[in-house]
Amino acid sequence: MKNSRANNLRPMIPQGVQCYFGEEVNRRRKVESILAGTMKNWGFQEIILPFFDYLEDFSYGLGPHISDKVYRFLDRDGSLLALRPDLTTLVAKTVATRMTDQPLPIKLFYSGEVFRQERAGAGKQKEFYQIGLESMGVAKTWADIEVILLAVECLLQLGVEDFKIALGHVGFFNGIVSVLNLPPERADAFRDAVDHKDSAWLCKEVEDMEISPEKKRFLVELPNFAGGREVIDLALSVVENARSREALNELGKIHSVGESLGLQSYLTFDLAEVRGLDYYTGIVFKIYGRPQGFELGGGGRYDGLLSKFGWDLPAVGFSFTMDRVLPLVQDAGKLEVPSHDSEEYVISTESASLSEIFKQVWRLRRQGLRIHVGTRT
Amino acid sequence: MFTMALSKGRLLDKTVEFLARAGIDVPEDILSSRRLIAPDATGSYQFLLVKPMDLPTYVEYGVAAAGICGRDVLLEVSPDLHQPLDLKFGRCRLVLAGKAGDTVEKHNLLSTTRVATKYPRVAERFFRSRGLPAEVIYLSGSVELAPNLGLAETIVDLVETGRTLAENGLVALEEIAESSARVVINRASFHIQYAEVQEFLGKLRKALE
Numbered sequence: 001m002k003n004s005r006a007n008n009l010r011p012m013i014p015q016g017v018q019c020y021f022g023e024e025v026n027r028r029r030k031v032e033s034i035l036a037g038t039m040k041n042w043g044f045q046e047i048i049l050p051f052f053d054y055l056e057d058f059s060y061g062l063g064p065h066i067s068d069k070v071y072r073f074l075d076r077d078g079s080l081l082a083l084r085p086d087l088t089t090l091v092a093k094t095v096a097t098r099m100t101d102q103p104l105p106i107k108l109f110y111s112g113e114v115f116r117q118e119r120a121g122a123g124k125q126k127e128f129y130q131i132g133l134e135s136m137g138v139a140k141t142w143a144d145i146e147v148i149l150l151a152v153e154c155l156l157q158l159g160v161e162d163f164k165i166a167l168g169h170v171g172f173f174n175g176i177v178s179v180l181n182l183p184p185e186r187a188d189a190f191r192d193a194v195d196h197k198d199s200a201w202l203c204k205e206v207e208d209m210e211i212s213p214e215k216k217r218f219l220v221e222l223p224n225f226a227g228g229r230e231v232i233d234l235a236l237s238v239v240e241n242a243r244s245r246e247a248l249n250e251l252g253k254i255h256s257v258g259e260s261l262g263l264q265s266y267l268t269f270d271l272a273e274v275r276g277l278d279y280y281t282g283i284v285f286k287i288y289g290r291p292q293g294f295e296l297g298g299g300g301r302y303d304g305l306l307s308k309f310g311w312d313l314p315a316v317g318f319s320f321t322m323d324r325v326l327p328l329v330q331d332a333g334k335l336e337v338p339s340h341d342s343e344e345y346v347i348s349t350e351s352a353s354l355s356e357i358f359k360q361v362w363r364l365r366r367q368g369l370r371i372h373v374g375t376r377t
Numbered sequence: 378m379f380t381m382a383l384s385k386g387r388l389l390d391k392t393v394e395f396l397a398r399a400g401i402d403v404p405e406d407i408l409s410s411r412r413l414i415a416p417d418a419t420g421s422y423q424f425l426l427v428k429p430m431d432l433p434t435y436v437e438y439g440v441a442a443a444g445i446c447g448r449d450v451l452l453e454v455s456p457d458l459h460q461p462l463d464l465k466f467g468r469c470r471l472v473l474a475g476k477a478g479d480t481v482e483k484h485n486l487l488s489t490t491r492v493a494t495k496y497p498r499v500a501e502r503f504f505r506s507r508g509l510p511a512e513v514i515y516l517s518g519s520v521e522l523a524p525n526l527g528l529a530e531t532i533v534d535l536v537e538t539g540r541t542l543a544e545n546g547l548v549a550l551e552e553i554a555e556s557s558a559r560v561v562i563n564r565a566s567f568h569i570q571y572a573e574v575q576e577f578l579g580k581l582r583k584a585l586e
Contacts, residue, residue: 162569163569164568164569164571166568196458196459196460197459197460197461197562197567198459198460198461199461199462199463200460200462200463200559201460223459223461224461226567226568226571227571227575268568268571270568286564286568288564288565288568288569289565289569290565290569290570291439292439292565293437293438293439293440293563293564293565293566294438294439294564294565295564295565
């Protein structure tokens with residue numbers, strides 16, 4: 001009986017989309033509510049955002065590597081629209097255009113699906129669920145610290161403990177590159193090599209630069225500036241430019257606060273973290289957790305975005321990708337989703353008149369019982 | 378336990394030899410291909426034996442924290458991985474090859490040229506960067522036959538000594554990239570297993586000196 005329907009159905013689904021049901025839904029909702037609850041406790045308010053907006057508006061918040069992955073379509077008046085590839089841009093737009101009378105900082109959290117035309121694989125889906133937050137209006141390090149601590153607390157609240165937040169700072173790398181005076185193409189190649197910690201390529205890149213041998217050695221060693229607090233101190237002992245030093249001092253402050261709270265084991269540094277340089281303006285971080293091979297989420301400071309929407313406001317935030325966090329939560333065994341089977345009563349439709357059945361069922365459900373109307377088997 | 382992926386084939390013997398010099402002994406079971414996954418005698422390393430083109434995938438997904446593969450593979454697969462060390466062995470070149478006297482431009486004056494390769498993305502990028510239209514034909518082996526059979530005018534392939542090319546009446550027309558064995562590290566493992574990664578890289582660096 002059941003199978004006979006299959007012939008008329010289209011079992012195909014587009015690559016990269018997903019649906020959830022059964023226990024999986026309960027688990028996702030539970031994780032979401034723990035995260036949302038934690039963010040609320042820290043003074044963040046929820047914002048619900050539109051699924052699509054003008055393509056142009058999204059382009060402000062996306063690097064060139066994402067803008068060609070946007071699902072776009074036409075509005076009736078011919079304007080280009082896009083399915084949201086990102087939520088931060090929508091928050092920034094809303095704050096800059098609708099919340100200008102609010103006291104600062106404006107602290108908002110959000111959750112929902114984003115859509116990107118990613119090549120399938122490498123842990124990427126075309127539709128994925130993010131939950132994240134933005135703190136807008138404070139340019140000081142304390143706002144960075146609050147956001148990083150909250151990222152730590154979110155994972156701890158989920159019972160996840162084997163994770164690291166790898167901190168970097170855009171100012172550190174930019175300070176070094178600006179001194180080198182590289183043409184844009186060379187600067188991109190240099191950045192790419194640093195991003196992949198590709199020392200062999202860096203050796204070639206620095207070969208013909210007109211700088212001292214010590215400076216060359218430092219540039220080749222740049223990818224190795226990753227690890228604990230000692231990395232900051234080591235970098236401070238060799239880097240001279242003011243911009244990089246300021247960045248290092250900021251990272252040092254963040255670590256000191258983490259340490260005073262006993263959270264230093266969750267913090268690590270990667271000064272060669274150079275992703276998203278066109279977008280981020282200060283600290284950047286990636287969140288990693290065992291045994292997940294991909295980042296669970298990430299964030300940073302982006303002081304330039306809101307001005308694109310007419311309000312020059314500094315901002316810092318992060319987001320988690322739900323599908324990458326969830327397996328860790330299950331590993332951590334913290335998700336006790338109660339099973340309701342014991343409260344379930346089945347009332348057979350064969351036993352009496354329909355009026356009688358539904359009168360009874362109505363009364364029992366009003367008493368708070370979980371009633372299932374079905375056929376006795 | 379630190380899981381490491383090794384490439385089957387061309388690089389395997391040299392990789393094992395190099396690791397031994399670094400004080401890391403790959404178990405016999407793996408070398409004889411009796412098992413595809415096995416721990417070393419000390420229990421601190423676990424090895425996976427995989428096809429070269431698959432290796433970056435294992436490391437990118439974090440199934441293995443690290444791996445050793447040729448740069449040719451990295452250029453083709455473009456995985457999102459750290460590539461901290463050039464191990465300098467397994468040197469060879471990715472080249473465009475064809476019949477002697479050909480040039481890249483020759484076939485493209487009027488029409489799209491055909492190129493056969495195990496490296497479709499490398500080939501695609503190479504021709505596109507020249508502004509030349511090319512039809513890339515993916516083959517999983519015996520690529521050198523293609524020009525003689527008329528399947529393609531040229532090939533993009535890995536060349537170590539050039540003997541295979543010569544035996545098939547082909548010459549290297551242009552070098553696309555140099556290749557040698559590289560260490561790759563998963564981005565998450567780099568931080569999560571920081572101490573193990575540093576110890577591992579330290580051993581390899583020492584062996585390189």
